[in-house]
Amino acid sequence: MKTQEKDSRDIVPEPTVxxxxxxxxxxKKAKENGVLTxxxxxxxxxxxxxxxxxxxxxxxxxxKGRPRVGxxxxxxxxxxxxxxxxxxxxxxxxxxxxxxxxxxxxYPEFRSFGFKIIAAFDISDDVVGTQRxxxxxxxxxxxxxxxxxxxxxxxxxxxxxxxxQEVAEQMAKAGIRAIWNFTPVKLKLPExxxxxxxxxxxxxxxxxxxxNNQLKKNKD
Amino acid sequence: MKTQEKDSRDIVPEPTVxxxxxxxxxxKKAKENGVLTxxxxxxxxxxxxxxxxxxxxxxxxxxKGRPRVGxxxxxxxxxxxxxxxxxxxxxxxxxxxxxxxxxxxxYPEFRSFGFKIIAAFDISDDVVGTQRxxxxxxxxxxxxxxxxxxxxxxxxxxxxxxxxQEVAEQMAKAGIRAIWNFTPVKLKLPExxxxxxxxxxxxxxxxxxxxNNQLKKNKD
DNA sequence: TAGATTGTTAATCGATTAACAATC
DNA sequence: TAGATTGTTAATCGATTAACAATC
Numbered sequence: 001m002k003t004q005e006k007d008s009r010d011i012v013p014e015p016t017v018x019x020x021x022x023x024x025x026x027x028k029k030a031k032e033n034g035v036l037t038x039x040x041x042x043x044x045x046x047x048x049x050x051x052x053x054x055x056x057x058x059x060x061x062x063x064k065g066r067p068r069v070g071x072x073x074x075x076x077x078x079x080x081x082x083x084x085x086x087x088x089x090x091x092x093x094x095x096x097x098x099x100x101x102x103x104x105x106x107y108p109e110f111r112s113f114g115f116k117i118i119a120a121f122d123i124s125d126d127v128v129g130t131q132r133x134x135x136x137x138x139x140x141x142x143x144x145x146x147x148x149x150x151x152x153x154x155x156x157x158x159x160x161x162x163x164x165q166e167v168a169e170q171m172a173k174a175g176i177r178a179i180w181n182f183t184p185v186k187l188k189l190p191e192x193x194x195x196x197x198x199x200x201x202x203x204x205x206x207x208x209x210x211x212n213n214q215l216k217k218n219k220d
Numbered sequence: 221m222k223t224q225e226k227d228s229r230d231i232v233p234e235p236t237v238x239x240x241x242x243x244x245x246x247x248k249k250a251k252e253n254g255v256l257t258x259x260x261x262x263x264x265x266x267x268x269x270x271x272x273x274x275x276x277x278x279x280x281x282x283x284k285g286r287p288r289v290g291x292x293x294x295x296x297x298x299x300x301x302x303x304x305x306x307x308x309x310x311x312x313x314x315x316x317x318x319x320x321x322x323x324x325x326x327y328p329e330f331r332s333f334g335f336k337i338i339a340a341f342d343i344s345d346d347v348v349g350t351q352r353x354x355x356x357x358x359x360x361x362x363x364x365x366x367x368x369x370x371x372x373x374x375x376x377x378x379x380x381x382x383x384x385q386e387v388a389e390q391m392a393k394a395g396i397r398a399i400w401n402f403t404p405v406k407l408k409l410p411e412x413x414x415x416x417x418x419x420x421x422x423x424x425x426x427x428x429x430x431x432n433n434q435l436k437k438n439k440d
Numbered sequence: 441t442a443g444a445t446t447g448t449t450a451a452t453c454g455a456t457t458a459a460c461a462a463t464c
Numbered sequence: 465t466a467g468a469t470t471g472t473t474a475a476t477c478g479a480t481t482a483a484c485a486a487t488c
Binding site for chain 2: 199
Binding site for chain 3: 039040041051055056058059064065066067068069070071
């Protein structure tokens with residue numbers, strides 16, 4: 001089973017998918033500054049990426065550039081957005097309305113990155129009934145009902161680690177298909193539920209290790 | 221210049237450095253449950269990693285295991301912590317005491333991951349003078365003085381994107397050697413300043429793309 | 441035209457996975 | 465002893481980088 005089908009749709013390397021939003025952010029800024037065309041070497045210089053890499057990444061989107069000139073910045077922005085699916089916006093539910101949850105709710109830029117948090121959930125009486133920006137914090141016991149009624153497919157998990165697995169299971173049962181997991185817990189869920197982990201720990205480790213190496217290096 | 225020296229100290233692959241904290245988190249939980257020895261296949265099964273990969277990663281730490289038995293869990297935890305430099309704790313300053321900043325301050329686990337946030341900075345009168353947990357929010361204009369007095373080497377950047385570059389430059393001038401950057405801005409800093417980016421956008425892109433692919437797949 | 445950049449194919453590099461001997 | 469797991473070397477895989485023809 002699971003015939004490991006090399007689907008023409010998922011041959012895009014994950015590193016490419018991760019770099020495209022960085023290009024997008026830069027391109028939007030450049031557009032605001034009145035730039036009309038832009039070349040891969042310029043993007044690469046700005047974002048410290050190999051120019052060939054940039055060309056290859058952009059090629060995946062299907063946008064065509066012109067030799068010696070570069071890419072039309074409007075086409076390129078539109079092309080990347082469409083390629084990444086950012087033109088259509090998913091509704092998302094967030095569970096765990098603590099500081100991190102509130103921070104994510106207040107990231108208005110997410111709306112231009114493919115989804116929008118339309119409600120938050122928690123179980124603490126202190127926060128249920130309050131608002132974060134224009135998002136209401138509801139009790140988690142209405143999550144399932146609302147999720148299926150509104151056909152919400154994306155869930156954001158910013159609860160304490162201890163309840164993460166339990167909450168994630170509830171999410172899956174309520175029809176959530178993709179979970180953005182900010183807890184350090186490795187979630188065990190039915191096949192087909194997509195989990196994207198954003199654990200702070202891995203990043204910390206890289207930072208601390210690099211710093212240690214550099215300080216050691218300077219000593220000798 | 222920059223003789224690309226293959227230093228024996230930084231031949232550790234970055235993927236390995238990123239996986240080790242995940243093992244560490246799992247091992248600590250297992251220890252709490254009374255586990256005394258643990259094997260690579262078990263760790264791998266739990267965290268969905270290839271067992272050979274786990275063995276290789278653990279080998280970097282220098283901890284020895286015993287065939288048929290596995291690793292002593294105390295030695296392993298201690299070994300990973302020492303290898304990653306988590307046994308000594310750096311002081312860190314955080315700039316931008318908004319929701320995200322507050323969330324990070326309230327992550328007490330960071331203390332066991334190599335650093336500790338000892339003060340927060342902002343420029344808004346609304347937050348300067350307040351507290352986040354037991355961390356005071358000070359005005360950014362005393363950052364430099366305090367950073368050099370206390371020899372703080374790690375800075376966490378959770379400001380709005382617009383001021384990120386400027387704040388980062390100030391950090392570098394104040395002697396900060398490593399910046400954990402949560403803004404989507406590509407920071408341009410003097411050579412030698414380590415930057416670790418944790419941009420939300422890349423993760424969003426991967427999640428949205430996977431979800432799109434799956435929904436498409438189910439349609440046909 | 442001259443030359444910079446795109447677009448694509450080939451070479452390199454590094455990480456993952458497989459194979460297997462050593463060993464408890 | 466038998467067999468599972470470590471530890472290490474070799475094979476594979478995939479991404480990055482280099483090379484180069486096409487082209488504006």
